[in-house]
Every structure is written in structure tokens, then in C-alpha cells.
Amino acid sequence: MPKPGGFARLGPNNHPMAMQQDPLSDDLRAAFAREGYLEPIPVFSGPEIAALRERMESFERRRPADAAWAFDVKCNLLFDWVVAAARHPRLLTLVEALIGPDILLTNGVFRNKRPGSGLTYGWHQDMARVQVEPAVAIAFIAITESTPENGGVSIIPRTHRSIAPFSVTTTSEGQRRRTVARVIDPPLERVRDLHAAPGDVVFFNANTIHGSGPNRSGRLRSALLFDYTPARARQSVGTGSGQLLQGRDLGNFGLEPFPGGDCRPEDAAARREVFRRYPDNPLLGPHGPGEPVYFPDAPEFEALQG
Numbered sequence: 001m002p003k004p005g006g007f008a009r010l011g012p013n014n015h016p017m018a019m020q021q022d023p024l025s026d027d028l029r030a031a032f033a034r035e036g037y038l039e040p041i042p043v044f045s046g047p048e049i050a051a052l053r054e055r056m057e058s059f060e061r062r063r064p065a066d067a068a069w070a071f072d073v074k075c076n077l078l079f080d081w082v083v084a085a086a087r088h089p090r091l092l093t094l095v096e097a098l099i100g101p102d103i104l105l106t107n108g109v110f111r112n113k114r115p116g117s118g119l120t121y122g123w124h125q126d127m128a129r130v131q132v133e134p135a136v137a138i139a140f141i142a143i144t145e146s147t148p149e150n151g152g153v154s155i156i157p158r159t160h161r162s163i164a165p166f167s168v169t170t171t172s173e174g175q176r177r178r179t180v181a182r183v184i185d186p187p188l189e190r191v192r193d194l195h196a197a198p199g200d201v202v203f204f205n206a207n208t209i210h211g212s213g214p215n216r217s218g219r220l221r222s223a224l225l226f227d228y229t230p231a232r233a234r235q236s237v238g239t240g241s242g243q244l245l246q247g248r249d250l251g252n253f254g255l256e257p258f259p260g261g262d263c264r265p266e267d268a269a270a271r272r273e274v275f276r277r278y279p280d281n282p283l284l285g286p287h288g289p290g291e292p293v294y295f296p297d298a299p300e301f302e303a304l305q306g
């Protein structure tokens with residue numbers, strides 16, 4: 001498939017750094033608007049992505065029982081170094097080009113597949129049940145290489161303009177008791193399998209149909225996904241929340257606190273409070289009146305959940 005707008009891989013003359021002179025890159029934004037995604041763009045340098053991987057693995061080594069819940073939904077409320085990654089200057093410059101200058105970080109999540117892992121993510125649009133307008137831009141940061149062989153993400157171009165018919169199912173994909181929307185009849189003839197190197201970022205519209213298969217390699221597949229939401233956006237259901245990374249708060253979302261370290265108990269408690277106050281998170285789906293919100297949490301808080 002042709003690379004969208006010629007932005008498949010930025011060359012020396014249109015490297016992300018060069019875009020700092022022209023953050024509102026019309027070509028980049030037009031390609032994203034048309035295709036619903038951008039081919040992998042090198043953003044993090046080799047040492048930068050290695051340092052991010054080391055922070056992740058060091059936490060897993062020190063607190064192996066906590067990694068599964070702490071690396072899940074809104075992990076940006078738990079780790080200051082995750083927020084630092086989301087604020088990476090080249091990354092934010094690109095995000096600004098795509099969604100404008102007022103930027104909320106409404107989610108951060110690690111998606112790791114061990115060697116030989118059968119974990120898959122079925123075809124879906126992230127905002128199928130709670131729609132957000134203007135749309136959220138997702139940045140898939142490849143911490144390791146991400147390929148069809150190791151369960152890398154695939155997308156279906158030009159599927160972001162409407163919500164496709166879906167079914168709601170409870171799955172254990174990555175998490176316990178997760179209710180998710182899965183597209184019933186995705187146009188598989190148009191699937192684009194992406195090949196990302198460590199440090200590359202794949203941007204896609206949260207409504208672009210995407211998914212990923214099992215890790216058939218002998219190596220870890222690791223990615224960190226960020227949801228960047230324009231502060232001017234509104235949700236179709238309830239009120240969302242996010243950390244204001246840049247620009248103005250326009251009052252449409254609740255403001256979330258920033259973490260002060262490496263998964264401190266007070267930050268885990270703050271994340272719990274965020275979910276309690278803003279249960280209609282696009283990642284967790286809409287909730288009926290009084291319906292409990294479930295999300296992976298610290299063991300001392302798990303017992304409190306329904």
C-alpha cells in the first residue's frame with residue numbers, strides 16, 4: 001500500500017525535528033485526516049528508548065506482582081517517567097500538528113506480549129461506545145520492534161470516519177474482566193500490517209479499526225500507548241478526564257493530577273479516585289447509574305471492587 005501522503009518515514013529534510021519550525025505541518029495533518037493513521041515515524045533515539053525500556057523492566061524486577069495492574073489503564077497517573085515520555089518534545093510537536101495546541105493525556109498503557117504469548121487484541125475502534133469529538137490521536141510507541149510476527153499492531157486505513165457495527169464482549173485480553181467492543185465485519189482486505197523499529201511511533205485516530213495477533217517470535221513485544229485528546233473535545237457520554245500536558249484547559253474534561261514518582265501508594269489512590277469521579281472513560285465504557293467501575297488495581301484496592 002502507498003505510504004500516506006509520503007510521510008511513511010521522515011527523511012533528513014522532513015525529520016520531526018525539522019517540523020519544530022513548522023509544527024502545523026499541513027501534509028502530515030492531511031495524511032492523518034485522510035488515512036486515519038501515519039506510518040511509523042522515528043521519534044525516540046536509541047538511548048532514549050533503551051532508557052524507557054530499562055525503567056519498565058526495572059519496575060517489573062522490583063515489583064513483579066504489581067506490574068500487571070500498574071502498567072494498565074491510565075498508568076500515566078502512576079509513573080512520572082511515563083509522563084516524561086508523553087512529554088517528549090518531538091512527540092508533542094507531532095501531536096500538536098495532529099490535534100492542535102491544547103492537549104490532554106487521557107490514557108497511557110503498556111501493552112506487552114511475552115515471547116510466544118497468545119495474547120491478541122481483536123479488531124476494534126477505541127471510542128466505539130463512548131465517542132470523543134474531535135477524535136483522540138493514539139501514539140503507539142514501539143519499545144521493542146513491532147511486526148506481524150511478534151504481534152505488532154495492524155490497522156485498517158480510512159475506517160475512522162464512522163463507528164462500524166460492533167458487539168460487546170467480556171474478554172481477558174491483557175486484563176481480567178474487560179468489556180470491549182469488537183467490530184463485527186471488518187474490511188480485512190484493506191488491513192495494513194505495520195513494521196515499527198524501537199523508538200518509532202505509529203499515530204492512529206482512536207476510531208481507526210486496529211488490532212494485533214499473537215507473539216510468534218522468541219522475543220518480547222513491548223509498546224506504550226498514549227491517548228492524546230484535544231482539550232476542546234467532548235464525549236458523547238459522561239465526562240472524561242485527563243492530565244493537561246500543554247495549552248489551555250477548556251473545561252470539558254476533569255483535570256487529573258500528575259504522579260510524583262515510581263508508582264507511589266498515594267498515586268495509586270489518586271488513580272482510583274479519578275475512576276470513581278469519572279467512570280465513563282472511553283477505555284472502560286459507559287456505566288449505568290450505580291454500576292461499579294472495574295479496572296485492574298493494587299491488591300489492597302482490588303478487594304473493594306465489585
Ligand SMILES: O=C(O)CCC(=O)C(=O)O
Binds near residue numbers: 111151152211
Ligand atoms: O498493543 C496492541 O497491539 C493493541 C492494543 C490495543 O489496541 C488496545 O489496548 O486497545
